[in-house]
Amino acid sequence: MTQGASPGTIVLGWREWVCLPGLGLPAVRAKVDSGARSCALHVDTHWRFTDGGVPWVGFRVAPGTGASIQACAPVLEEREVTDSGGHRSRRVFLRATLRLAGVEREVDINLSDRRGMLFPMLLGRTAMAGAFTVDPARSFLHGRPSGDAVPSLKKPR
Numbered sequence: 347m348t349q350g351a352s353p354g355t356i357v358l359g360w361r362e363w364v365c366l367p368g369l370g371l372p373a374v375r376a377k378v379d380s381g382a383r384s385c386a387l388h389v390d391t392h393w394r395f396t397d398g399g400v401p402w403v404g405f406r407v408a409p410g411t412g413a414s415i416q417a418c419a420p421v422l423e424e425r426e427v428t429d430s431g432g433h434r435s436r437r438v439f440l441r442a443t444l445r446l447a448g449v450e451r452e453v454d455i456n457l458s459d460r461r462g463m464l465f466p467m468l469l470g471r472t473a474m475a476g477a478f479t480v481d482p483a484r485s486f487l488h489g490r491p492s493g494d495a496v497p498s499l500k501k502p503r
Contacts, residue, residue, distance in 0.1 A: 385473050400420055451477065
C-alpha cells in the first residue's frame with residue numbers, strides 16, 4: 347500500500363484502463379483526476395430521444411480500438427459543468443457501471459467532446475470516493491481489462 351493510503355482502498359496511477367460493460371466499452375484509457383468532480387466520456391456525437399416518456403441519450407464513441415461503438419442509456423440529468431479552462435457548458439449525464447481494479451460501481455458520467463485530449467475518459471473524484479486513492483507517480487497499475495464487456499444497451503421496446 348502506498349504511504350498515506352487508507353486501509354481497504356486500492357491505489358490507482360494517474361492513468362488507468364477502465365471498462366464500462368453496460369455501454370459495450372471493454373477498455374477505455376482514463377486519466378485519473380481528483381481535481382475533477384465528475385467523470386467525462388468523449389463522444390463523437392450524441393442525440394436525445396424519448397421512449398415511453400423517459401428521456402434517453404444515444405451516442406457514438408471510438409474508444410481507440412479502431413471501431414466506433416454506438417450505445418444508448420437513460421438520461422440521468424443535465425447540468426452545467428465547468429472544464430479545466432473555466433468554460434461552462436450544459437452536459438448530459440448518464441449512470442453506468444465502471445469496472446476498475448476488480449471493483450464494480452455505478453458512476454455518473456457526462457458526455458463531452460474531449461477531441462484532442464490524450465484520454466477519452468476522465469475519472470473524477472466522486473467515482474473514486476471511498477474505494478480508491480491516487481499515486482501520481484505511477485500509471486496503469488491494474489492492466490488493460492480483459493474485453494468481456496456485455497453488449498451495448500439497446501433501446502427499450
